[in-house]
Amino acid sequence: MSSPEQHLPSASSRGAGVPFASAAAAAGTAYVEEAVAYDAVLLAGFGGPEGQDDVIPFLRNVTRGRGIPDERLEEVAHHYRHFGGVSPINAQNRALKAALEAEISRRGLDLPVYWGNRNWAPYLEEAVTDAAAAGDTKLLAVATSAYSSFSSCRQYREDFARVLTGTDLAGTVTIDKVRQFFDHPGFVSVFVEGVREAVAGFLSDGVPADAIHVLFSTHSIPTADAERSGPREGDPEHRDLGEGGAYAAQHEAVAAYVMAEVAASVPGSEGVPWQLVYQSRSGPPTQPWLEPDVCDVIEALPEQGAQAVAIVPLGFVSDHMEVLWDLDTEAMEAAAEAGLKAVRTPTPGVDPAYVSGLVDLVEERLHGTPAADRPHVTDLGPWFDVCRPACCENVRAGFKPAASGVAP
Template sequence: MTGSALPYDALLLCSFGGPNATDDIIPFLKNVTRGKGIPEERLAEVGEHYHRFDGRSPINDQNLALLEALQSELDRRGVRLPVIWGNRNWHPYTVDTLRDARAFGAQRILTLVTSAYASYSGSRQYREHLADATALLGGDALEIDMLRPFFNDPGFVHANREAIEEAAAQLSGGLEGAHIIYVTHSIPDTMEEASAVTGPSYREQHEDVRATIDRELRERHGANFSSSLSYCSRSGNPRTPWLEPDINDHIEALVEQGVRRIIIAPIGFISDHMEVAFDLDVEALETAAEHGIEAVRAGTVGVRPTFVGGLVDLILERAARERGEATEARVAGELPALPDEAPAGSCRMRHGEVTGLPVLAGVLD
């Protein structure tokens, strides 16, 4: 397929954003929490996470690496589609990236957001963000489409399985007798309920990925292991119910059940950004060590060829459907592919329920 066959002028990689230097940390966190009444001392506390990385969020380099990997794979397949990058909360801001794209003649843009799962903060908030950005541009507005959430795309699922297999090789005894803790970002219960209005809930999406990977691992290795889903990085009012169990509490519960070897698999994140680097590599591994558990952390999908190739397949599938061609959506798992166009009312949060959104630690950055 050649670029001339595509109905798009560019692919926008749209992400959360993160600080580039120490002086950026507090201004970035103020952007993220604007209008939520978060005291500055709390922002300073969260900012300490970024100081561990000299003030630069790991997500910046990871987004650049993904952009380059996507562009390389598109070029390899002979697809002429430039890849551009814009963020919700820090430079390069989406509106600036789109302004530049329009200045160079772009009229229609396909957007890939750096979140695999459908929820308010993982999908709808990006749709709202893109609508706000095009409104700010005014004039002849760009036409923007968004790739569907890709949690059950074979490339994403299989890349996560590969990462778990590599982690298991570092564990004494491998998969046999181990316990896999699949981890994702916690969200408020109200956001979980909103995600289920028009399709599978946020939790159900993750459970589908867990079951699919478990099945593939057993088919490939014949191993006897157990698994579970847990959450990390909750923030906001402690009285607000969020999805549980927290991974640290969960590790302690597994100790009581006799588990002694675990693989922590961050299937809720596509790269090793702040939640993975701090909440898992620091806090969760420390919890495991304190209880005498042998633990390894599987990698994220990052720029694995399986994942990147799957994303390009998704792009070409969407382009084919836009041209009116009958194209079956590929999935791995029991749940169907989510629709290209999000149904009306999907993942909508009612007014007043957004306090306590997972924003402080840089959710989905």
């Protein structure tokens, strides 16, 4: 198999250094405000095992290049084995693909949807080669991750580049990507409604507002990765977003918006405490990761006078394994042990508002919607169509060629 570097387009053919891009995105501007006639949508998922025999091979794929022995992988495998070795994520993506197809058809858009995963069948290679075989060579990717970081954005873009070069389609197929949608109303509205119902329910049960705590949970990542998420210093789009970089800032901004919406719509909910927490840490103890851990925070809530907790899976688009195990199992057990009333609010899944929002993002690129006209609910948005140079660097693995962004 050839290397990605051998297939990188020349500097003259990729404008400001955006490899594998459509002509409109190749200019390297942050926002593509030019209509693009895409051939198809590429739904890019993480993937998950669908049986006990798949679990360890799947985890090997997830941790490829890190030299982790199977004995250590088995420590994580028990989460999947608890559910029969089946992750729900593939079924959820099948449902999302069908929902996207239905919404695209309803709007009269002639766009097929191809689905491929990074870590398990159906793989991205299959989706891209199927698209090319059908003559659909100008693809617009929708990744099942809303925020900016290496694992939630850049790693998908590196996989697009790897697939294009590994299939020798780099000169034939282009892949652009919709903007990170953490603050798109279609994504956020599901969390607003979930927190609204949870807080209203606790209040109706007689729990005082200041005894209700809302914990917005997302996947922890290495602190070094978080600091490098978003545009880097020296880039015109750079903003000082604090130690957690764009990753933490985006979550904080969305959580603040959700709580403001709840306070405005649920009588008596003013003053409900909330905070951003993290889960699913997988790195060695010597490596700093974002904190605090959701279960540690829950354990300490009774000392703060808490009687009830709403656990909000803000970093997740569906009820996959990190939600089922880390929140529905471990966090809910922690709440029970602490004597707290507890509710876990819904993820977007295939909620009509979320599905409609994703197709809105596709239409932004089809029509070249000006950035000023794009919906967003925080001051951080709308995020960029073309990722900035050195955005979301992984210092341990080093940079690899990536689609949908300006090369560093």
